[in-house]
Amino acid sequence: xxxxxTIVGARPQFIKAAAIxxxxxxxxxxxxxxxxxxxxxxxxxxxxxxxxxxxIPQPRYNLGVGSGSHGxxxxxxxxxxxxxxxxxxxxxxxxxxDTNSTLAGALAAVKLHxxxxxxxxxxxxxxxxxxxxxxxxxxxxxxxxxxxxxxxAVQNLRKEGFDERGIVFSGDVMLDNVRHYAPHQNTTxxxxxxxxxxxxxxxxxxxxxxxxxxxxxxxxxxAEKHNCDVLFPVHPRTRKRLESMDDAPISGxxxxxxxxxxxxxxxxxQRSVLVMTDSGGLQKEAFFCGRCCVVLxxxxxxxxxxxxxxxxxxxxxxxxxxxxxDKLWDNIxxxxxxxxxxxxxxxxxxNITSFLLYK
Numbered sequence: 001x002x003x004x005x006t007i008v009g010a011r012p013q014f015i016k017a018a019a020i021x022x023x024x025x026x027x028x029x030x031x032x033x034x035x036x037x038x039x040x041x042x043x044x045x046x047x048x049x050x051x052x053x054x055x056i057p058q059p060r061y062n063l064g065v066g067s068g069s070h071g072x073x074x075x076x077x078x079x080x081x082x083x084x085x086x087x088x089x090x091x092x093x094x095x096x097x098d099t100n101s102t103l104a105g106a107l108a109a110v111k112l113h114x115x116x117x118x119x120x121x122x123x124x125x126x127x128x129x130x131x132x133x134x135x136x137x138x139x140x141x142x143x144x145x146x147x148x149x150x151x152x153a154v155q156n157l158r159k160e161g162f163d164e165r166g167i168v169f170s171g172d173v174m175l176d177n178v179r180h181y182a183p184h185q186n187t188t189x190x191x192x193x194x195x196x197x198x199x200x201x202x203x204x205x206x207x208x209x210x211x212x213x214x215x216x217x218x219x220x221x222x223a224e225k226h227n228c229d230v231l232f233p234v235h236p237r238t239r240k241r242l243e244s245m246d247d248a249p250i251s252g253x254x255x256x257x258x259x260x261x262x263x264x265x266x267x268x269x270q271r272s273v274l275v276m277t278d279s280g281g282l283q284k285e286a287f288f289c290g291r292c293c294v295v296l297x298x299x300x301x302x303x304x305x306x307x308x309x310x311x312x313x314x315x316x317x318x319x320x321x322x323x324x325x326d327k328l329w330d331n332i333x334x335x336x337x338x339x340x341x342x343x344x345x346x347x348x349x350x351n352i353t354s355f356l357l358y359k
Contacts (some may be wrong), residue, residue, distance in 0.1 A: 002031045002356040005090040009040030009101025016096045018054035019173040019345035036271045038077045040103040041063040077104030085129040088145040098136035110142040121146035122153030123301040156298035169212045171340015179342045199274040211316035216249045218321035223253035292328035304338040
């Protein structure tokens with residue numbers, strides 16, 4: 001029996017971990033999983049409800065790190081994860097994506113000679129000013145198995161000289177989840193007018209008032225132009241910034257609400273005509289659900305969605321955002337064949353098990 005420690009800390013990781021945890025349960029005679037929650041996201045709406053809703057095993061460890069600067073937060077996580085790895089024997093550590101929790105888990109493990117398995121390896125925005133880009137690049141370079149969700153991610157790793165034996169084209173576990181959960185969601189009720197789903201949480205948008213104002217102005221303009229509502233689940237960081245702004249351009253068409261659960265998000269995506277976001281995960285969820293996306297960033301790591309015409313980059317430029325919304329309105333994107341066959345979790349768990357048995 002091989003033991004792995006799954007390290008999560010932020011909303012997108014809980015969602016990805018759900019697919020992997022379910023696949024591990026089906027192979028319980030070969031591999032056992034414990035979950036460590038760093039506490040990077042900690043309030044109920046951003047954390048606990050995902051474990052309940054997606055039937056994820058409760059964490060064996062919760063570090064309760066909370067918010068803080070990148071350095072302080074990562075340092076506390078490193079210490080807590082190292083303590084756990086020294087206390088118990090694990091055959092491998094599984095990390096997801098590109099958060100501080102990802103990097104801390106990878107660094108703590110590799111320094112103790114515990115193999116690291118990185119889900120969502122090989123993604124590149126080529127913007128080193130994004131902390132997420134730094135996290136994902138460093139994590140890739142200390143990982144034993146690199147689970148690439150797309151062929152582009154595979155090619156990125158090859159270009160950077162990674163050992164071919166460590167690269168696995170797995171497909172995207174988010175596609176697994178959407179195919180499993182989306183058919184069960186209700187969409188539009190009779191009499192509802194069209195809506196857009198919008199989210200803003202990246203610090204380069206929330207921490208710069210002019211960028212945030214530009215985005216909100218564009219949301220109001222698009223809503224008025226297309227006679228629609230904007231569903232706007234507000235991230236805690238974004239809400240804090242809005243509360244400090246005296247002149248935030250919010251119209252009656254902007255329906256501000258608490259953060260949505262994963263299943264509520266899928267239902268909102270399916271109800272919407274268009275998605276507008278700076279979230280990497282929501283870009284994919286929109287694509288997988290057959291919706292186009294205006295990306296509120298100057299670049300994206302999910303270049304496949306832009307390349308096939310299902311998304312446009314608009315940054316925080318109000319004019320570009322409105323123009324992108326006009327171009328994508330009512331468009332139906334192509335099928336997401338670039339992201340695997342919807343069985344990424346099974347492939348990942350089988351590869352981890354084989355690696356641990358024969359290393």
